[in-house]
């Protein structure tokens with residue numbers, strides 16, 4: 001357990017009612033740091049504010065809530081709210097994304113940053129179809145603008161901005177060969193044409209058929225979620241870009 005600054009510790013211990021979700025001393029301390037954000041943000045599911053809802057923000061792709069009008073700068077930033085990016089953002093958001101609409105906040109103390117992140121994590125996961133769609137659109141944009149040589153390594157790179165908790169980008173060529181997979185980069189180059197899911201469905205063949213016929217679509221299958229290490233129902237949205245099939249899937253927990 002890290003040491004709490006005396007001022008925070010005092011408030012944490014004097015607080016009679018625990019803030020929603022917070023259970024450890026760090027999370028409680030984080031709820032106090034969050035007071036600086038509350039004028040504009042809520043972390044409770046579904047609550048709107050002047051700033052975007054922060055429920056499940058740790059690991060979420062930036063600017064991926066369909067109900068919030070983000071600045072063009074944040075939408076174009078291609079970042080995922082990893083802990084490192086969140087730290088940099090709360091220390092100096094206008095340096096991370098010049099042109100953002102969020103007013104400058106300066107949570108520069110490393111311990112306070114840790115508490116805040118621990119607190120935000122208690123609000124859980126929010127990876128779903130909207131976040132998958134945002135990642136797919138960004139991946140398609142990246143492939144079109146930068147080409148395969150730059151795009152595929154970025155999809156495989158944990159810091160490339162295309163891996164958001166259990167969401168990641170995969171790419172096949174039209175013969176079913178893996179060109180990238182953020183979920184497991186070692187698959188790159190391997191032949192997956194005859195890959196079947198846990199229930200025997202020929203999923204890559206199905207993706208190739210959809211790509212050839214309609215250019216884009218969705219495929220449902222049973223797949224290992226590497227984040228919780230369970231086989232779960234997964235829905236992948238795929239889109240053909242030239243001779244490649246780009247996909248992002250989300251899990252039903």
Ligand code: HEC
Nearest residue numbers: 036037040050051052062063070071074100101102103105
């Ligand atoms: C004065 C209002 C205000 C305050 C205070 C504020 N924010 Fe924000 N925040 C915003 C706005 C507005 C945006 C949208 C920025 C954009 O679209 O460029 C935003 C965006 C964000 C995002 C990006 C979310 C997403 O969906 O991509 C995060 C993360 C965030 N704020 C965290 C914080 C934290 C943590 C604090 C407190 C330390 C804080 N903010 C304080 C207004 C605020």
